[in-house]
Amino acid sequence: MNHKRLWSWLPVFAALALLLAACGGAPPAQAPQATEAPAAQATEAPAPTAAPAATEAPAATEAPAPTAAPAATEAPAAAEPGGKLTILYWQAITILNPHLASGTKDYDGATLILEPLARFSETDELVPYLATEIPTVENGGIAEDNTSITWKLVETNWSDGTPFTADDVVFTWQYCSTPETACTNASNLEPIETVEAVDPQTVRITWKEPNPNPYISFVGPLGMILQKAQFENCIGAAAISDAACQAANLAPIGTGPYKLTELRPGDTALYERNPEYRNADSVFFDEVEIKGGGDAASAARAVCETQEVDYAWNIQVPKAVLEPILASGNCDPVAGGSFGVERIVVNFSNPDPALGDQRSEPDQPHPFLTDPAVRQAINLAIDRQAIVDQLYGPTGYPTCNVLVVPAQVNSPNTTCDRNVEEANRLLDEAGYTLNGAVREKDGVRLVVDFQTSINTLRQGEQAIVKANLAEIGIQVNVKAIDAAVFFSGDPGNPDTLNKFYADLQMYTNGPDSTDSQAYLSSWQCSEVNSSANQWNGNNDGRYCNPEYDALFAEYAAEFDQARRAELAIQLNDILVNDVAIIPLVNRVTPQVKLKNLEGPTYSTFDSVLWNIQEWRRVP
Amino acid sequence: MGQYVVRRLLIAIPTLLITSLVIFAILALAPGDPLAQFALNPAVPEEVRERIREQLGLNQPWPVRYVKWLQQVSQGNFGISFNTKAPVLDLIGQRLPQTLQVVGLAYLIAVLIAIPIGIISAVKQYSLFDQIATFFSFVGFSVPSFFTGLVLMLVFAINLGWFPIVYSSTLKVTDWDSFWQQIRQMVLPISVLVVQQTAALTRFMRSSMLDNLTLDYVRTAKAKGLTDRLVVMRHVVTNSLIPVVTLIALGIPTIFAGAIITENLYRVNGLGQLLITSINNSDTPVVMALTFIFAILTVIFNLIADVLYGVLDPRVRYS
Numbered sequence: 001m002n003h004k005r006l007w008s009w010l011p012v013f014a015a016l017a018l019l020l021a022a023c024g025g026a027p028p029a030q031a032p033q034a035t036e037a038p039a040a041q042a043t044e045a046p047a048p049t050a051a052p053a054a055t056e057a058p059a060a061t062e063a064p065a066p067t068a069a070p071a072a073t074e075a076p077a078a079a080e081p082g083g084k085l086t087i088l089y090w091q092a093i094t095i096l097n098p099h100l101a102s103g104t105k106d107y108d109g110a111t112l113i114l115e116p117l118a119r120f121s122e123t124d125e126l127v128p129y130l131a132t133e134i135p136t137v138e139n140g141g142i143a144e145d146n147t148s149i150t151w152k153l154v155e156t157n158w159s160d161g162t163p164f165t166a167d168d169v170v171f172t173w174q175y176c177s178t179p180e181t182a183c184t185n186a187s188n189l190e191p192i193e194t195v196e197a198v199d200p201q202t203v204r205i206t207w208k209e210p211n212p213n214p215y216i217s218f219v220g221p222l223g224m225i226l227q228k229a230q231f232e233n234c235i236g237a238a239a240i241s242d243a244a245c246q247a248a249n250l251a252p253i254g255t256g257p258y259k260l261t262e263l264r265p266g267d268t269a270l271y272e273r274n275p276e277y278r279n280a281d282s283v284f285f286d287e288v289e290i291k292g293g294g295d296a297a298s299a300a301r302a303v304c305e306t307q308e309v310d311y312a313w314n315i316q317v318p319k320a321v322l323e324p325i326l327a328s329g330n331c332d333p334v335a336g337g338s339f340g341v342e343r344i345v346v347n348f349s350n351p352d353p354a355l356g357d358q359r360s361e362p363d364q365p366h367p368f369l370t371d372p373a374v375r376q377a378i379n380l381a382i383d384r385q386a387i388v389d390q391l392y393g394p395t396g397y398p399t400c401n402v403l404v405v406p407a408q409v410n411s412p413n414t415t416c417d418r419n420v421e422e423a424n425r426l427l428d429e430a431g432y433t434l435n436g437a438v439r440e441k442d443g444v445r446l447v448v449d450f451q452t453s454i455n456t457l458r459q460g461e462q463a464i465v466k467a468n469l470a471e472i473g474i475q476v477n478v479k480a481i482d483a484a485v486f487f488s489g490d491p492g493n494p495d496t497l498n499k500f501y502a503d504l505q506m507y508t509n510g511p512d513s514t515d516s517q518a519y520l521s522s523w524q525c526s527e528v529n530s531s532a533n534q535w536n537g538n539n540d541g542r543y544c545n546p547e548y549d550a551l552f553a554e555y556a557a558e559f560d561q562a563r564r565a566e567l568a569i570q571l572n573d574i575l576v577n578d579v580a581i582i583p584l585v586n587r588v589t590p591q592v593k594l595k596n597l598e599g600p601t602y603s604t605f606d607s608v609l610w611n612i613q614e615w616r617r618v619p
Numbered sequence: 620m621g622q623y624v625v626r627r628l629l630i631a632i633p634t635l636l637i638t639s640l641v642i643f644a645i646l647a648l649a650p651g652d653p654l655a656q657f658a659l660n661p662a663v664p665e666e667v668r669e670r671i672r673e674q675l676g677l678n679q680p681w682p683v684r685y686v687k688w689l690q691q692v693s694q695g696n697f698g699i700s701f702n703t704k705a706p707v708l709d710l711i712g713q714r715l716p717q718t719l720q721v722v723g724l725a726y727l728i729a730v731l732i733a734i735p736i737g738i739i740s741a742v743k744q745y746s747l748f749d750q751i752a753t754f755f756s757f758v759g760f761s762v763p764s765f766f767t768g769l770v771l772m773l774v775f776a777i778n779l780g781w782f783p784i785v786y787s788s789t790l791k792v793t794d795w796d797s798f799w800q801q802i803r804q805m806v807l808p809i810s811v812l813v814v815q816q817t818a819a820l821t822r823f824m825r826s827s828m829l830d831n832l833t834l835d836y837v838r839t840a841k842a843k844g845l846t847d848r849l850v851v852m853r854h855v856v857t858n859s860l861i862p863v864v865t866l867i868a869l870g871i872p873t874i875f876a877g878a879i880i881t882e883n884l885y886r887v888n889g890l891g892q893l894l895i896t897s898i899n900n901s902d903t904p905v906v907m908a909l910t911f912i913f914a915i916l917t918v919i920f921n922l923i924a925d926v927l928y929g930v931l932d933p934r935v936r937y938s
Contacts (some may be wrong), residue, residue, distance in 0.1 A: 088785065092896070094702040102653075102900070180672035186667045240674065240704040249704050265703040266896060267888035268789050291785060293886040293896075298772070302785050305777050309785060358893055484901070488652040490664070495650075536665045603672055 047077035052209040083617065084287040085597075086309040088299045094265045095550075097181040097249040098224045099176055100239065104607075107221040108313070109269050109290055111607040113159075113254035116223035117151050117169070118215070120605040122336060124406035124514050126215060130154055130164065130225060130255060135214070146210040146559055151218075153201045157276040158227050159259040166197030169218060171228035179304045180236040192217055196210040199328035212559050213515035220513075220606050227253045257613035259281045266541070267292060277613075284616035297321050303592045304331040311593045311600055313608060318456055319393025326394075326592070333394055335590040337604035338405040340510030342581040344382075344398070344450075346375055351449070352503045360501055362542045363530045367444050369503060373430035374446065374474075376580035378504075380423035381472045382465055384416065384584055391460045392585055403420020403572040405604045406514050410571040410581060414576045416583075423472045432473070446474040448503035451495075453483040458506060461584070476504075498535040505540070508587055514605055516568045523575055524549050542581040624926065631918045638914045639692075639907070640685065647681035647901050653701045653901040664871060688907065697911075700897075707908045710893065717788055718877045718889035725812035726874050730867055733817045734860075737824025741832060741859075742851055752821060759818025768884040775807060782807050786887045790870040812878055816870075817932055823866055827859040832882040844915040851922045861931045872916035877911075 093109035094102065101107055117131040126134045132152045135141020142149050156164050173195040176183035178450030183189075190242060193206045205217060230253050234245035252259050257279070258271035271288040274280065287387040291309070299312040304325050315322065326333055358364050368374050384398035400416035403409050432439040432446060439446045450465065454460045458478055466476040480501060481495045486507075489498050497505055511519035521527065525546070529537040548571065555567040575581060591608055593600045599615035602608055653675065654668045672678050676687070691698055697707040713755050740749040776784040783804050831837065832855055838852045878892025886892075890909060897905035929935045 094700075095704055097704075100704055179670055180674065182667070182671045184667065184671065184672070199669065219668065237674070240699060246699070246705040260787065264788060264888060265700075265710060266893060267713075267785075270789050289787075289789065291787070292786070293888065293892060294883065298784055298884075301777055306780060306784055308783050309651050400643050482650065484652070484899075485650040488650065489668075490650065490652060493650055 008095065010511065043050075081284045081616070082286045084289060085285040085311070085615065087288065087290045087291060088302055088309045089292045090294050090295075090296050090299050090312075090313040092266045092313070093263065093269045093290060095166055095249055096252050096263060096269070097226070097261065098221065099172075099181070099185055099226070100249060101184060105292060105313075108607045108609050109251065109263075110224055110254075110611055111256070111609045112182060112258040112271050112288060112290075113252055113260055113274075114224035114226070115217045115254065115256050116220055116225060116538065117153075119607075119610045120219075120220055120514065120603050121610070122601045122603050124337075124604060128154075130156070130169075142214050144187075146207070146212065148204055148206045149211075149214040150198070150202060150204045154278065154280040155201065155204060156255050158253050158255055159274045159276050160227075160253050161201075161276060162227075162229060164225075164227075164255050165200040166203040167200070168225050168228045169203045170195045170197050171231070172218070172225050175226060175231060175235050175239075178235050181234075181239045188216050188222050210559065211475040212556070212564065213513065213517065216515070219612040224521070225255070225518070229253075253410065258288055260286075267328045278612065285611050287614070297325070300325045300331075300592055303594060304328045307407065309592060310592065310597045313591055314589045315592055316395055316587075316590065318460070319391060319395070322395070322590075330595055331592045333392060333590050333592050333599050335588040337588060337601045338510055339587040339604075340508040341399060341402060341404060341583050342506065342508045342585040342587055343402065344378075344504050344506045345497075345500070346378075346579065346581060347500050347503050347505070347541055347545075348544070348580075349542045349551060351503060352469060353501075359543075360499060362530050362544070368441075368446060368504070369448075371391075371430060372579065374432070377423040377426045377472055378469060378474065378494065378584050379416065379579045380419045380426070381468045381474075382582065382584070383418050383468050385418070387461050387464050388585055390464070391457050392587070394588075395590045396585040396587040400576060400581050401572055402575050402581060402583050403511065403516055403568060404521065404586050406496070408565045409516055409568040411572045411576070413569070413573050416576075420471050422530075427472060434473050437470070437473065438475045447478060447547075448474060448476055449538045450476050450506070451481060451486075451497075451502040452506040453463060453480040453486040454480045455483065489536065493537075496535070498529055498537075500529070500540050500542075506584075510604075512605070515564075520552060520568060520571050523571075524552055541581060543578075545574065545578065545580070548574050620926075620929070621829055624922065627922050627925075631922075632682060634918060635911070635914055639689070639911050642682065642910050643685045643688065643903075643907060646901075646906060647684070653677070653903070656829050663800060682746070688904075692911070697908040700905045701902045702897075702905075709888065710831070712906060714890045714893050715875075716878075717887055718875065718891070721808050721882070721887050721889060722812060722874045722891075724805070725809045725878075726816060726870065728809065729813045729816035731811065733820030734824055734863070735822045735864075736817070738828055738851070738856060738859075740821065740825045742926050743829030744829065749825075752825075756818040756821045759814045760822075762814075763880075764811050764815055764878070765880045767814055768807075768881055771807050771810060772884070784885065786885045788888045804885075808878075808881050808887055811881050811884075816888075820866070824859065824863050827862050828855060831855045831859045860914065860930065864931060865924040865928050868920055868927055872913060872920045875916055876883055876913050 010393060017604050044100055074436045075310065089108070091103060093105050093106040095106050098110040098114065100108050101110070102408065115129040118126045118128050118134055120305070121127050121236070128134055130153055132154055133139065133141075135149050135151055137144065141151065153164070153166060158164055173192060175181055175478055176186055176189050177192070191207050191211050193208045195203060218225065222383050230248050231245070234248060238245055240246065240249070250263050250265065254274070255277070257277045259274040261270040261272045263269045269290045273283055273286050280312050296315045297317045300315040300317065302308045303310070303312045303598065305328050307330055331568045346369050347360065348366055348370055349362050350366050351360045353359060355364055388396055388398050399410050400414040403411070408596060409538060427439055430441070435445075435538050448469075450462060452462060462480070463480040466478055469476050485493055485495050487495055488496055490496055494501050497507060523543055524539065525544035527537040527539040528542045528544060529535045529540050551567065551571055551574065555564060555571060558564050558567060576583065589602065589608065591600060591602070596617045597615065599611060600608070603610050654671060674685065686807070688698065700707050700710055701703060703710060728838055736752050740752045772784055776782050781803075786804050788810065790797060790801055790804070792801050837850060837855060840854055875890060875892065877889040879891035879895045881887070882889040882892040883895060892907050893905065
């Protein structure tokens, strides 16, 4: 009887053991907490502005150290090349042909295998990859009349041992310029008249008309070169319908530092050293694994707390979650450049549902947001610093500009300090008087609908903006829309950002090229969204300013790069000073890496893995 | 019996057709766009997106797409995924082993644990063991897997460091060392699933036992002078297992649906993870294939459960 009672206690013992185990685990958990204070400072300091300096420095000064000190006692053993690099993405690679890719993760996955002619560094400068040098007007690579660009190619082999030639570049153009192939980067090749192989090591691109942005094609993540031999029969519809092409899309042959061992779409890509790579000896790791899936917070934990992986991509999580993880002391955040500017767009047309079909059409002016005083007051009332301090932490910093990258076009002329008194004064002066908590003028009450996508950060921002604007007598009704709808551009759905059936809306956007022309073109009158263009213009705020259009025309016709930068700044200043849109935060894509991994940096216009051939383990 | 099976299979055909039509319609009418990720990318203008839509066949009205899909499927072709641009069946084939390994093993363990606990709980009704087992099964019932998953991860992986939080699907088991690694990475996801599945099965086994324990044949067996142990194990358990076996059979298709939350949390590349990422990316062919296969399995296992019931319980006869 006795022993029977004893074993019925078994689950209790088990539960106790579990509890003990959990408590036994507490001390190691507390250890990092003790160091939290200094570590938190460490993560705050290098965050946005100091980061470039911090990451540039080790590359320059420390890199030679391991090679210079082979005689030292322990150093060489620890820095021995080889081993495996494990990278964690919370989105998973699904395809490795970048021209048919559907997201950043795919471009990044292809970056290890395929190369463009040149890539962008963390300072937005071009670094030659499959080219021997960057063509310029000075070295004769770019024609004086800007009608063509000539690239000299390096002599190298594909990973199958066959030589890389100009024919492969020509082929990549043919592949993507065929509309039925449906390349996602087709617009980057759109200005091209023809691509010809002058000789096996030289390729000339002729533009349809003089091109102010000659580095638009075959450069960066959208410009990776495919092997002609592998994709020859994949032009047009065959690109995705032919079985051989389907296989090729998942395992392209490349010229890069690594070649594919195995791809499990939606999960893991496994790479190994490419012995044919032209600098194969300088590549440190034997193997690279990019694992996808899960969520951003646990990806950061896997680097900083359990140290299972070396590097995690885009750990965009709220500051309150991120900072304790970074405080563990095992990892360094890597962030910089710009992922895009989080902005509030002002609707210049009237979204009033009472208008029916005419809702938000450009010919229906907004009852009060067309008044510069109201826009300026909103701009002055918003507390950008609070948004960054409370929500973004090391993943963003306040900005007054729409155009922040590259650095030479980031306008120094704008200010956006918070000034509630001035905002109130502007509204008083414009005749908006307080009636209860909300201002009104001629029966028009300052009540705005403010929409954005569903996202913890964005709902936090909405709450701050709502509180800010309440201080100046503007009532904000917030609305959050599923991201899949908000960003869909579906002409049948009323909740898209394109239709903008609200007074204010918030999202992130930025230029996709170091040349700002495509980005700045979207505030022209001709780009205004309306039912006439199925709401598919690029000007969702329906801002229309002849002064802006005239300056943009001058900018588009200018070929001198210095002058173009000046004009880009002026265009930015018009948008900011006229409060066509309200820039809030320059977001950076934060990565984390283990302290013993050296090399990861960032790049605004390229993959974060752009320099993966230089990554190495340090003692 | 044979006639019954044939009849059931014939009824299954319209069921499956209607199921597939409903799922297809929901997917087609739900908001969301496979190209949504490009919506704000100035490098991918509307013309290019339109061309990609054409390439993927999305420019046609959904009833037309459904008929085309049905034609394909009748030839055993589930189409190509919008994201990988490769056959859907390859994707599913890659995922199936991981799901069977993790979710299937969890189910097996849950069954093996739940049945003995259920038996003991019933035989020693209201004993301390029963109370504790009841308590834990209610915990298992009521605490969702995203919570247990996170707690286990925090305690055992992050604080104690016993298990990894990232499941490596490329791990090849070649020796004891890698085998041990494989066990370690499976412990947490399997525990989360076992806790949940055991809870339901335990309660079911217990109540089924209690129903039987009070029946006359038990008293008769005891009156014959059989030991308690023999009565319980030989007579009561076998009879009580009948409804439980059908329940277990009905649960098998859910293995193939994967465990969406747990797989996602621990980065197990199973079918559940595939399903949820495909839904998020509006990758219709993958979602259709998965749900359709799941529907087929459900119909089949329903039939198996019914047939099994007839085999196990002589009182049930089909005609």
